[in-house]
Amino acid sequence: MSAFRTPLKIVHGLGSAREGANHWWMQRVTAMALAPLSVWFLWFAIANKGGDYAALSSAVGQPLNAVLLLAFIWALFHHAYLGLQVVIEDYVHPRALEITLMVLIRFGAILAVLSSSIAILRLVFIAVERT
């Protein structure tokens, strides 16, 4: 079979999906990011529990917290998208439904990331105005 492949195609090593090990690798990279970030997130949630609205919104508006929360949410949705994609590929057999679902979860993940990013930035700007 390999006789049908050009040397260039083989050396690129991208396979029939044309993305090589990218899906697999990004799943691991986002996992490596999420392992410490989720510990930070839980610590942040516990440290700020029971706080009133003003305390929590200014805590999220702190630059370091905002950056870490943004990183957590971005990595989370990238990781979730890659994982859900595999679940859909494995269990959803009608091709049209499979593709529709994959596009929908991609749109959903992007909208979730964008809206939480704007929300966090808004809290940062509010916190800056207060000082």
Place this chain on the structure above:
Amino acid sequence: MATRARPLSPHLQVYRPQLTSLLSIIHRATGVALSAAALGLVWGVVALATGQQAFATFTDLANGFIGRLVCAGFVFCLMYHWLNGLRHLAWDTGWGLEIKRAYATGWVVVVLAPTLTALLLWLLWA
């Protein structure tokens, strides 16, 4: 070639469940559940930026009976997926793939996931 209805492997109805395969499918299930939890997090963050009233609606719901039940489930999913995810990352380096070690780390996940869940829920709610 005659296509007799031959058994497929692994055929779930006749395949004895093993710790390794059970932990594997639970990893997927908790991952799907955590995607829903991620949407809940986005809801909370957006409500926080929207204003006091919107955030109160969110916290009232999250602190209600059903809300706490769902939160407890999400915390368990996170603990499980986090621990078993480390197991996966270790396998990717080539460590722990022997049957014996795969079972040993599996049991560690089985014991630690509920323990850490209980600890975290206590820290969050007490």
